[in-house]
Amino acid sequence: MAAYFFQDELKLGNTGFYDKSLDEFKFDPRNEDQFYLPDPSLRYDGKVAVLVGPACASACEFFSYDMTLDDRAAIVGQYPTAGLGGSVNDVKMPEDLFFRMTVGRAVNEDGEIHIEGKGVAPTVQVPVTLETLTSDGDPVLDAAVAWLDGATTVATEDGGAIAVGESVDGTLTPGSRTQYALDVNEGDKVNITATDENGELDTVLRLYIEGELVYEQDESADGGPNAEITDLDIPADLTLTVEVAGAGDVLEGAYILEVSDAN
Numbered sequence: 001m002a003a004y005f006f007q008d009e010l011k012l013g014n015t016g017f018y019d020k021s022l023d024e025f026k027f028d029p030r031n032e033d034q035f036y037l038p039d040p041s042l043r044y045d046g047k048v049a050v051l052v053g054p055a056c057a058s059a060c061e062f063f064s065y066d067m068t069l070d071d072r073a074a075i076v077g078q079y080p081t082a083g084l085g086g087s088v089n090d091v092k093m094p095e096d097l098f099f100r101m102t103v104g105r106a107v108n109e110d111g112e113i114h115i116e117g118k119g120v121a122p123t124v125q126v127p128v129t130l131e132t133l134t135s136d137g138d139p140v141l142d143a144a145v146a147w148l149d150g151a152t153t154v155a156t157e158d159g160g161a162i163a164v165g166e167s168v169d170g171t172l173t174p175g176s177r178t179q180y181a182l183d184v185n186e187g188d189k190v191n192i193t194a195t196d197e198n199g200e201l202d203t204v205l206r207l208y209i210e211g212e213l214v215y216e217q218d219e220s221a222d223g224g225p226n227a228e229i230t231d232l233d234i235p236a237d238l239t240l241t242v243e244v245a246g247a248g249d250v251l252e253g254a255y256i257l258e259v260s261d262a263n
């Protein structure tokens with residue numbers, strides 16, 4: 001599941017099992033875990049906060065650990081996860097009781113035990129205080145929202161003016177958007193596109209009137225990644241603010257913004 005938040009087929013680790021003949025844990029390289037990436041249209045590039053606690057165990061911990069790779073997400077909590085990240089066997093005991101023990105040694109890509117016995121520790125530590133213990137809300141969730149608010153602050157740059165029939169070159173940078181002033185007249189019909197040379201940059205177009213968002217488009221008419229607004233009818237004489245951004249405000253690359261007459 002964590003692969004939906006990544007763009008690279010990262011190697012995640014392996015699990016070894018004790019071999020009596022070798023008197024050591026044996027790791028089969030054919031069992032090495034890695035991301036199998038879904039279609040690009042299904043992946044999420046934005047900021048992520050993962051909430052953890054002692055009730056997060058086993059598969060929950062592997063997901064949480066995977067989200068720490070390349071600092072992909074903030075891990076938010078008061079305590080680490082349970083630390084139960086290995087394969088298990090159930091052993092039958094007298095009185096129909098069962099004892100469960102870890103039998104697999106799960107390790108990261110460097111061969112180090114990464115979950116068992118220690119769990120996935122928070123990178124955003126929420127304190128255990130009288131205030132948080134007696135809170136009517138959810139201090140961990142509140143901390144995650146606060147982190148996301150800070151991490152998703154976007155800077156806006158002034159790109160100047162653009163007119164119908166013109167195009168301008170620009171560059172996407174992570175954490176920023178560029179806005180252009182477009183004067184249009186009642187009865188106009190325009191096309192607005194934000195494209196890159198290879199048609200692969202996932203651009204987003206937004207239109208504002210006096211600071212209020214009135215339109216947003218994040219793909220072309222055929223579903224491609226380059227944003228495109230077509231046959232836009234202009235109801236009155238006004239100045240539009242055309243904003244160009246990257247998906248999730250995390251992309252970088254050169255683009256061409258073009259406004260054309262659709263009449």
